[in-house]
Amino acid sequence: MTNRSLLTKQKLLDAATDIIMEQGVHHLTLDEVAKTAGVSKGGLLYHYPSKEALLTAIVERLQTEQNELYESLQTEGNGPVEAFVRLFDETKLHPERSAIHIDAEKMIAFLTLFAVDQEYAERWKHDLDTFFAQFQQTSDPVETMIIRYALEGMMMSEHFNVGVAPPALKQDIIARLIERARNIDSGKTD
């Protein structure tokens, strides 16, 4: 795996993610990805021998980025629940963190892949299940799940730009979620 090869692969994954975010999955064709990345179709298929392989690579990179950021947020002193809340808002709070930058838009691109094909979603179910299992063992599982669901719902809403909260309200929402997450992490049953 030379440096050049790695760079091309990055360009291809970036292009594919961009297309999903900006145009929706059904415009994600191999020709379009190749064109956007400035690579020929043959070049694309040299690195990712099938569309399936390309999609898999997208999801894997996304998962890796997300895990790295989540870990780093926890080692900075956030409890597991608060870290999860901040995961969704990290882009706005610390834009300088762009190296491990992962924002809601990308996560939606990820979820969108699931929406397209149930069969495909099944393959990733286990990984996500184990990740979310921890949220059922906090000091207040009910509130923890509400927080988690609220963040996911907010993500969806913003992606589809449907009934979104104005910025000020959104900030208040995040603030309240963080406050509750803190209480849960510190063991207060509220």
Place this chain on the structure above:
Amino acid sequence: MTNRSLLTKQKLLDAATDIIMEQGVHHLTLDEVAKTAGVSKGGLLYHYPSKEALLTAIVERLQTEQNELYESLQTEGNGPVEAFVRLFDETKLHPERSAIHIDAEKMIAFLTLFAVDQEYAERWKHDLDTFFAQFQQTSDPVETMIIRYALEGMMMSEHFNVGVAPPALKQDIIARLIERARNIDSGKTD
């Protein structure tokens, strides 16, 4: 619009919705819809002259069903926020209501259509925006939005069967959401 015609149209919409729910949008082909509905492709295109028209009809029917149920929940004495919460759980609470039955699965099928194509989503943005606008004018907009987002997130999670809460926990979650919705509707700032 004869009775026979209406029946076939229903069958087609049902088939299309089922396919989206069970197999994902990318298996939603005209041939598949026709086959599932027990109608020929020509028959399908007689009623819905294009795939676009079929999708539009699906979304419109879904919106109508949802609005009817929401209205009826409100006239039964629920406040606007509580009615919204119950909208998501209605299937389990009152299965006999199947005439205007709309469950989370169907709403996801609906959202999934948006995920596939941004352009398509734009067409429905306005309707949804006006519906959700009321949730920013309750006695506690922050909490109201959290409830709304949580319900949407839960819906997503259940659809993709990813990190779902066990039934008991889920009931507790709904119960707590209803409790808070009641407080908001009755004007308590909590």
Place this chain on the structure above:
DNA sequence: GAGAACAAACCGTCTGGTCGGTACAGAAAG
């Protein structure tokens, strides 16, 4: 029998994937 409701063969386009070939960097051979 007339129009509505459907059937089925057919067509053009789009798209995932194949395939033969090119460019080039370095290793091996002379």
Place this chain on the structure above:
DNA sequence: CTTTCTGTACCGACCAGACGGTTTGTTCTC
């Protein structure tokens, strides 16, 4: 040093199947 060979990275024409939509013909209903 130069020639030959080899493997990596990439190109772009082409193909086969899938899919949306058309056309033409048939059946059902009133």
